[in-house]
Amino acid sequence: MTDNPPSLTAPITEIFSSVQGEGPCVGARQLFVRFYGCHRRCAFCDSPETVTAWQPPGYQPPRCRVEQTPGRRDFIEMPNPLPVETLLDWIRALDRQFGPHHAVSLTGGEPLLYPDYLRALLPRIEHFGLKTYLETAGDLYTQLDALLPWLDFAAMDIKLPSVTLNEAAWGGHRKFLARCVENEVDVFAKAVVSADTDPADLDAACAVIRDVAPQTMLILQPMTPFGEARRAPAPHQLLDWQARCLAHIPNVRVIPQTHKMMNQL
Numbered sequence: 001m002t003d004n005p006p007s008l009t010a011p012i013t014e015i016f017s018s019v020q021g022e023g024p025c026v027g028a029r030q031l032f033v034r035f036y037g038c039h040r041r042c043a044f045c046d047s048p049e050t051v052t053a054w055q056p057p058g059y060q061p062p063r064c065r066v067e068q069t070p071g072r073r074d075f076i077e078m079p080n081p082l083p084v085e086t087l088l089d090w091i092r093a094l095d096r097q098f099g100p101h102h103a104v105s106l107t108g109g110e111p112l113l114y115p116d117y118l119r120a121l122l123p124r125i126e127h128f129g130l131k132t133y134l135e136t137a138g139d140l141y142t143q144l145d146a147l148l149p150w151l152d153f154a155a156m157d158i159k160l161p162s163v164t165l166n167e168a169a170w171g172g173h174r175k176f177l178a179r180c181v182e183n184e185v186d187v188f189a190k191a192v193v194s195a196d197t198d199p200a201d202l203d204a205a206c207a208v209i210r211d212v213a214p215q216t217m218l219i220l221q222p223m224t225p226f227g228e229a230r231r232a233p234a235p236h237q238l239l240d241w242q243a244r245c246l247a248h249i250p251n252v253r254v255i256p257q258t259h260k261m262m263n264q265l
């Protein structure tokens with residue numbers, strides 16, 4: 001049974017079962033729900049179809065695709081926007097058929113553009129016995145508040161302006177991380193780095209972590225060349241930057257996007 005209003009919907013681009021390709025949970029089997037829409041415009045974005053600024057005004061994707069068999073690209077399509085109940089039916093069906101899943105990954109785009117939808121969704125996912133894993137730009141901290149009781153994991157980006165070619169959000173990242181830590185969400189931070197990374201940006205990212213929760217893991221994720229963002233960092237740069245960050249905070253790892261290596265979604 002549900003007390004969700006039937007009109008509660010959100011634009012979703014795809015739903016599929018796969019492995020987590022980033023961060024400390026790399027390789028874990030997860031069920032992915034990719035939301036349409038993002039308030040940022042990272043130069044390296046590998047989901048440009050979800051970025052609001054790069055679509056016509058008022059655009060929403062007309063259809064959401066669901067992969068029927070993991071890894072086979074045998075999609076069926078459903079009309080958008082997707083009601084919460086329809087999404088829950090898919091989550092339950094895919095988990096029964098292809099689980100157990102480590103968690104349901106809410107990714108995008110930026111899922112936090114739909115806080116009311118998530119507020120209805122997350123308790124129901126928990127009711128299924130599944131954990132929730134939020135992949136986010138890590139700056140929409142007020143939208144995060146209503147979800148915190150049901151959030152198990154948060155993969156929060158720290159956006160480096162020399163890499164995103166977009167404005168910084170240091171204050172937003174600070175507040176976002178503080179809320180996760182105060183509410184005992186298992187959180188880590190991820191900074192995508194390119195050959196053009198300004199080391200001062202890395203120092204600022206480390207300062208966010210050091211000032212809020214110094215034990216938080218920082219992942220340096222080398223940019224996967226995509227579109228016009230092609231300047232991946234050299235090995236010596238990655239090792240130099242890891243050492244630089246370790247001078248500020250104790251838990252810094254270099255992990256590339258592994259799902260791209262296996263040509264997975």
Ligand code: SF4
Pocket residue numbers: 038039040041042044045046047048050051108109110136137
């Ligand atoms: S925050 Fe994520 S989805 Fe949004 S533009 Fe940046 S990389 Fe793309």
